Each structure stands twice: as C-alpha cells, then as structure tokens.
Amino acid sequence: MDAIELLLTRQSCPRLAEPGPDKEQLNMILDAGARVPDHGGLAPWEFVIAQGDGLARLGQVFVDAAISNQASEVAQKRALSMPLRAPMVIVVVAKPVEHDKIPQLEQVIAASCATMAMQQAAFASGLGAIWRTGSVAFDPKVNAGLGLTEHDQIVGFLYIGTPVVNAPIKASKQGSDFARYF
Structure with a gap:
C-alpha cells in the first residue's frame, strides 16, 4: 500500500484479535511514532506497551480507577475487560516539559502525532x-497505576491486532469542505 492510499483509506478497526504485532512490526510501529514532528527534539512522549499479562494488569488499573470513582459493578466489569479487546495496547503518554520556546500544548500535540503515526x-x-x-x-x-506523574497526559490507547472483520470503508470527506482561504 502506498502512502497516499494509506492516508486516504485509513479507518479504525474496532474488532481485533491475535496475532498482534511481532517484534519486527512493533519496532517499526514504535520507530514511526518517534519520527513525528518534534520541535526542539524534546521527544515529549512515552509508549507503555501492554500485551499478555500486561493487558490484565492494565484492566486492573482501570478497575481500580472505576472503584475509586464509585462506578457500578457493571462499569467495573467493563473496565476490567476493556484492554482485552486487542492483543496489544500501546498507551501513548505526553510528557511535556517546561521550555521557554516550546509550549506544553505543542508537546502534547507531538505525542498525539506519534499515536497517529503508529496507527498508520x-x-x-x-x-x-x-x-x-x-x-x-x-x-x-490511571496515571498513578501506570507510574505516570500528574503532569503526564495520556493521549490515547492504541489497540493493535489483526482485524476480525473488514470494516466498511467510510465515505470520503473532502478536505476542501473544511478549508477557507485567507
């Protein structure tokens, strides 16, 4: 698949199963995340990988948060199973630092770009x-359960695996519908 086709046909795959990425695929995915625009070369991100037993541990982190928030038993059970919807979940964390030229928001955006690059x-x-x-x-x-600080921000949980079904291709959006000239 060429890059333009990839960008124009991208869609989320909500139903994923084994196999997940092998070591070579995972390294390529992580490398893609690390290649995004990064003003100042700060690398303001961390990729926390959960697979195997790590998925159950991530589910327990979600349950602990649900209990802390006084969620119903149904919500707690759902929280426990959330990470099990794919063979791998990469938690993408923005780790912005104080910088006199690079706003923290820009650093969070860089981490978000990393998520998109890894999905692609x-x-x-x-x-x-x-x-x-x-x-x-x-x-x-959840931050505490993952060993993150209060200044860290999870920008996404990237679920990765083999698609169970071929999702229908979404209707194309014309970028020009969202553009205006100044």
Missing part, C-alpha cells in the same frame, strides 16, 4: 488498530 504504521504492516481515549485517559488514578 500498524495499517501499513497489515495489522488493524483503533485509537481510543475515554474517561480513563484523564483519570489521575
């Missing part, structure tokens, strides 16, 4: 992926 790399290697967030991405208990 997964697709390019024949895998499927979906970028999820939800309330767990903004929960201080």
